[in-house]
Amino acid sequence: MEKEKQKSIAFTLRVIHNRIKAVIHKSFPRDGNAPQSQLQGGIMGYLFHHPEEPVYQRDIEKEFRISRATATNTLQVMEKNGLIVRKSQDKDARLKRIMMTEPACERQAKVEEHMRLLDKKILQGMTETEVSELFRLLGRLQDNLERMEAECEEEDGAIPPRDCPQHVQSKQTE
Numbered sequence: 001m002e003k004e005k006q007k008s009i010a011f012t013l014r015v016i017h018n019r020i021k022a023v024i025h026k027s028f029p030r031d032g033n034a035p036q037s038q039l040q041g042g043i044m045g046y047l048f049h050h051p052e053e054p055v056y057q058r059d060i061e062k063e064f065r066i067s068r069a070t071a072t073n074t075l076q077v078m079e080k081n082g083l084i085v086r087k088s089q090d091k092d093a094r095l096k097r098i099m100m101t102e103p104a105c106e107r108q109a110k111v112e113e114h115m116r117l118l119d120k121k122i123l124q125g126m127t128e129t130e131v132s133e134l135f136r137l138l139g140r141l142q143d144n145l146e147r148m149e150a151e152c153e154e155e156d157g158a159i160p161p162r163d164c165p166q167h168v169q170s171k172q173t174e
Contacts, residue, residue: 009141013141020118020122021038023118024114024118027114027118028111028114035078035083036077036081037074039064039066039070039074040074040077040078040083041111042064043060043064043074043075043078043084044083044100044104044108044111045108045111045112046060046063046064047084047098047099047100047108048100048105048108048109048112054089054097055097055098055099056095056096056097056098057071057072057075057096057098060075060098075098082101082103082104083100083101083104084098084099084100084101084104085098085099085101086098086099087099
């Protein structure tokens with residue numbers, strides 16, 4: 001039990017994240033009509049799961065917590081590569097609805113199926129109860145991280161976490 005206390009949850013999750021990326025990269029063939037970054041892949045998934053509702057750049061910025069410049073650059077590259085089209089809206093020509101192209105949509109359907117199989121393999125050997133508990137705990141981690149992120153934004157991100165040794169030390173010298 002003592003050894004488990006020494007493990008870092010952030011490090012463990014990072015290792016798992018990297019392994020999942022490696023498995024995805026090795027197990028799914030690349031082609032010319034594929035997203036070229038993790039952000040592009042995320043945007044494709046978002047568009048795929050929101051086919052009936054209009055999606056605009058500000059929705060992408062909010063969902064992926066990215067800057068306007070990052071969103072603009074990423075969407076421009078995706079449009080150039082034939083993954084998306086942006087169409088001006090009748091009501092406001094400044095608003096451009098983002099939609100997947102048909103070839104990109106077909107490819108994304110294959111990606112979604114591949115991801116379902118990947119999930120099944122990752123969860124292999126776990127009971128339904130264990131999977132539910134895993135999602136419950138991961139949800140709590142997400143909530144905690146969102147709260148921490150909000151605290152950092154309130155403090156301009158310049159102040160380390162309250163239990164950080166540097167923070168305690170700097171408070172004592174003030």
